[in-house]
Amino acid sequence: MGDRRRSRRLAAGLVATGLAFGTAACGAGSDSAGGDPNTLEVWTRSNPDPAATYERVFAAFTKKTGIRIDYQPVINFDQQLQSRASTKDLPDVMINDTALMGSYQSQGLLKVVDPDSIAGHGQITAQSWSSTVGIDGRHYGIPYSRQAQTLMIRKDWLAKLGLKAPTTWQEMLSVAKAFATRDPDGDGKADTYGMVVPGSAQNGYAAWWGASFLWQGGAKIVEPDGKGTYRAAMDSAAAVDTVTWMKDNLFCGDNAVTQPGALTAVTSTATNFQDGNAGMYLTGPYNIATFDQTLGKDKYEVVPAPAGPAGGDVLADGENIYFGARTGKTKQEQALAAFLVSPEGQKLAMTGENQPVVRIPVNSTLDAATVRDDPRWSVVQKAYEDASQQFPNAPDFAPIKQDTADSLNAIFTYCGSDVRSQLGELNETLDGDLKDQDLLK
Amino acid sequence: MTATVTTPAARGGRVLTKKSVVPWLFLAPGLLLALVFKFWPMAKGVWLSFFDVRPFLGDKWTGLDNYTRVLTDHRFQDAIGHTLVLGIGQSLGAILLGFVLALLLEGQARSLKIVRTAVFLPAVTATAVVGELWRLMYYPTSDGLLNSGLHFLGLGPVQFLDNPGIALWSTMAMGIWIWAPYNMVIIMAGLAGVDRSLYEAAAMDGVSLWQRLRYVTLPAIRPALGIVLTLAAIRGLRVFTEVYVLTGGGPAGSTEVWMTRAYTLGFTRNDIGGASAASVVLLCVTLLLTVTVNHFRKRGDVR
Numbered sequence: 001m002g003d004r005r006r007s008r009r010l011a012a013g014l015v016a017t018g019l020a021f022g023t024a025a026c027g028a029g030s031d032s033a034g035g036d037p038n039t040l041e042v043w044t045r046s047n048p049d050p051a052a053t054y055e056r057v058f059a060a061f062t063k064k065t066g067i068r069i070d071y072q073p074v075i076n077f078d079q080q081l082q083s084r085a086s087t088k089d090l091p092d093v094m095i096n097d098t099a100l101m102g103s104y105q106s107q108g109l110l111k112v113v114d115p116d117s118i119a120g121h122g123q124i125t126a127q128s129w130s131s132t133v134g135i136d137g138r139h140y141g142i143p144y145s146r147q148a149q150t151l152m153i154r155k156d157w158l159a160k161l162g163l164k165a166p167t168t169w170q171e172m173l174s175v176a177k178a179f180a181t182r183d184p185d186g187d188g189k190a191d192t193y194g195m196v197v198p199g200s201a202q203n204g205y206a207a208w209w210g211a212s213f214l215w216q217g218g219a220k221i222v223e224p225d226g227k228g229t230y231r232a233a234m235d236s237a238a239a240v241d242t243v244t245w246m247k248d249n250l251f252c253g254d255n256a257v258t259q260p261g262a263l264t265a266v267t268s269t270a271t272n273f274q275d276g277n278a279g280m281y282l283t284g285p286y287n288i289a290t291f292d293q294t295l296g297k298d299k300y301e302v303v304p305a306p307a308g309p310a311g312g313d314v315l316a317d318g319e320n321i322y323f324g325a326r327t328g329k330t331k332q333e334q335a336l337a338a339f340l341v342s343p344e345g346q347k348l349a350m351t352g353e354n355q356p357v358v359r360i361p362v363n364s365t366l367d368a369a370t371v372r373d374d375p376r377w378s379v380v381q382k383a384y385e386d387a388s389q390q391f392p393n394a395p396d397f398a399p400i401k402q403d404t405a406d407s408l409n410a411i412f413t414y415c416g417s418d419v420r421s422q423l424g425e426l427n428e429t430l431d432g433d434l435k436d437q438d439l440l441k
Numbered sequence: 442m443t444a445t446v447t448t449p450a451a452r453g454g455r456v457l458t459k460k461s462v463v464p465w466l467f468l469a470p471g472l473l474l475a476l477v478f479k480f481w482p483m484a485k486g487v488w489l490s491f492f493d494v495r496p497f498l499g500d501k502w503t504g505l506d507n508y509t510r511v512l513t514d515h516r517f518q519d520a521i522g523h524t525l526v527l528g529i530g531q532s533l534g535a536i537l538l539g540f541v542l543a544l545l546l547e548g549q550a551r552s553l554k555i556v557r558t559a560v561f562l563p564a565v566t567a568t569a570v571v572g573e574l575w576r577l578m579y580y581p582t583s584d585g586l587l588n589s590g591l592h593f594l595g596l597g598p599v600q601f602l603d604n605p606g607i608a609l610w611s612t613m614a615m616g617i618w619i620w621a622p623y624n625m626v627i628i629m630a631g632l633a634g635v636d637r638s639l640y641e642a643a644a645m646d647g648v649s650l651w652q653r654l655r656y657v658t659l660p661a662i663r664p665a666l667g668i669v670l671t672l673a674a675i676r677g678l679r680v681f682t683e684v685y686v687l688t689g690g691g692p693a694g695s696t697e698v699w700m701t702r703a704y705t706l707g708f709t710r711n712d713i714g715g716a717s718a719a720s721v722v723l724l725c726v727t728l729l730l731t732v733t734v735n736h737f738r739k740r741g742d743v744r
Contacts, residue, residue, distance in 0.1 A: 076708075078708055078709070078711075079708045082707070082708060082711065082713060085496045085497065086494075086496050086713075088496055088497070103711055107495055107496070107497060107498065107711060108495060108496075108497030108498040109497055191582070191584065200689050200691050200692075201689070201690070201691050201693075201694070202689035202690065202691065203709060204709065260580070260581040260582045260598075260600075260603070261580070261581050261602065261603055262603075263603050263691060263692040263693075264602050264603055264608075264688050264689065264691050264692055266689065269576070325497050326497070396711070398709060398710055398711060399709075399710045399711075399712075402705065402709050402710055406516075406694060409691055409692060409693055409694075410692075410693035410694065413603075413605050413691075413692040413693035413695075414605070414693060
C-alpha cells in the first residue's frame, strides 16, 4: 500500500514538474519584458544590418531616459505577430510598414494614439499625421520614416552608350533595350538586362512594385468615395491601358528588357542591379546604402521615376510606430516615440555605417540630403513631397495588395491573356475584399 | 494528465500496481511534451477553424463558414490539383529512383559506402538550402548550370521556374532529388533482408533480370515499400518548403499547393480561421490516405 502511494506521489510530482516545464517553455521569451515597467519590448521588421542601426538608436534612448529596451529584430514579422497575438501578449512598441496599419487596427492589435500626448508632435506635419488615421477617424500610429520610389540607373552604362537618364516610359523602354542589346559592360557577351523587377506575387511584391506604374498611368487600385467607403477601381480604362502597356513592353516584348526570372523574384532574390548585370531598378531609397557598398557610389545615380501618360507619381510608403494593445506601459511608450521622432532620434537613425532606418525624416525640421550630406537624398525627398501616392492607410490593405499582386503576376505570365477581362475579375475580387470589411460603397 | 497515468488500471479494472505504473512514469515526460507541443496546438487549430479569429476583439463563431469558403475558393481547388500532381509525381519518382539507387549501391564494398554517403547528402541538407541551390541550377539563362548544358547541346534556354507550364515539373524534379536517397536507405534495409538463396535458386533456373526483380526482389521488400509509400503519401500532401523557397507558389499560381495557399491565407491575409480550416481538411485527408494505404498493405500481407 505504502509502495503504491509513494509511486502515485512520484507520478504526481513528475506530472507537476512536466507541466511546469511545459508552461515555462511556452511563456519563455514572451514575458521577459512583461514584468518590468521600465523595460519596453520593441519589435522591428529588420535584417541584421538595419537592426544594428536600431540598436544604436535604442542605446541612446536608454542612456537618456533610463528606460531599457528589449529589442527584437524580426524578419517574418507578421507570422510572429500573429502567434504573439494568439497568446494575447503583444510587444509594447512595433515599428513596421505604414500599409499594415489598417490590417492591425482591424484586428484590434493597436492602441489609439493621441498626437498631443507625444512630445514634439508639432514637428511632424499635419499631412504626415493624416496618414495614421484609421477607419474610425482616430490615430493608430505615429509617423516614423517615409520614402518614395526612385529610379536607380547605371551612370557608367549611360555614358558609354551616349544615352541620357529616361524621363518618360518610352525613353525608359529604349534605354532598357539599349542596356540589353548594346553590351554596356563591354565584355562582348549578351549578359546584361534592362531593368530589375521583383515581380513575384509572394508577399504582394508585384503590386508593390507595379503600383508606381499604375499611379503614372492614372489608375488606382481602390478609390475612396469621401464617405468612409471605397470601391475597387482596377477595371478603369487607365488601369487596362497601363497593365496592357506593362505586359506588352516589359514582360512579353523583347527579351532581356527585364531580368530573367523576374516573375518569381522577390526583392531579396532580385539582386541583378547590385550584381552589375541590370541597368535600372525602380525601388526604395533604403537600397542606396547597399548599392554604394556592392556596386560603388560612382557607378549609378538616383533619378526621379520616368513619367507615364498621367504623370510621374510613385508609390510612397514608410514605417510607423505602433503601440501594442493592452500592454499597460503607455508613459514609457510615449517617451520612446517622442525620442524616435525628435531631431536627435531621427538623425541617429538616418546616419551611420549600416542601412538607415529613417529614410526621409518625418520631423519637418530636418532635411534628408543635408543630414546625410548627400544630394541624392533630395531626389527621394522631392519625389515623396511632390509626386507620390500611398496605399490607402485606413482599410485592411493586406488582402487587397495580395489579390492585386496575384492578378498582375498572372497577367504578366500569360502573354496571351485578355487584360480587360482579367482586371474585371480582379475588380470583383477586390470589391469582395472591401465587402468583407464592410467598406464597400 | 493524471488520467493518462491511471488509464491502464481503469481500463483493466485492476488495482494500480507498481508494475503497471512504472512504464507510464517513463513515458510521462515524452507524453507531456507531445501533449503540450503537439496535441494541444492541434486541438486548438481544429477549434479555431470554426471561428473568425480576432484575438483582441473576441473570436466570432462562424460554424462551417471557413470550410465552405476554403473548399469553394477556386484558387484552393487549383492548389489541391497541383498538390496531387506534385505529391503523386514526386512520391512515385522518388520511390522509383530510390529503388534503382538501392539496387545499384547495395553491398559492402568500401567504395560503395562512400558513394552511398554522397548520395544520401540531399536528404540531410536543409530544404531551404537545397531550394537556393536549385534556383541557381535552374537559372533561366545560359549562365545557369542546367541551361549551360542545354546550350552546349544547342538547345535554347528553358524558363524552368518562370514558365507556368514547366514550373511544377521543375519543382517535382527537385523533390525527387531530395527524397530519393531517403527512400533508398529504407529500401536498402529491405534488400538486406532478402534471402540470398532465393537469388541463387533463381539463377539456377536461368531467370532474366526482370523476372528476378519481379518475382524475387519486389515481393521480398514489400514491407519496406509499404513504409516508403505511406511516408511519401503524407509528405506529398504536406509539401511546403520545396515550393515556398523555389517559386513561392508562382508564376501565376502555377505551383501553388495546399500548404502555401494556407500559409498565404493565414499570414498574408491574416485569416487564421480560414488557414486552420484548410489545415484541418489536409489533416483529415492525410489520415484517410494513411489508413487506406495501411489497409491495402495489411490485406496484401495476409494474402
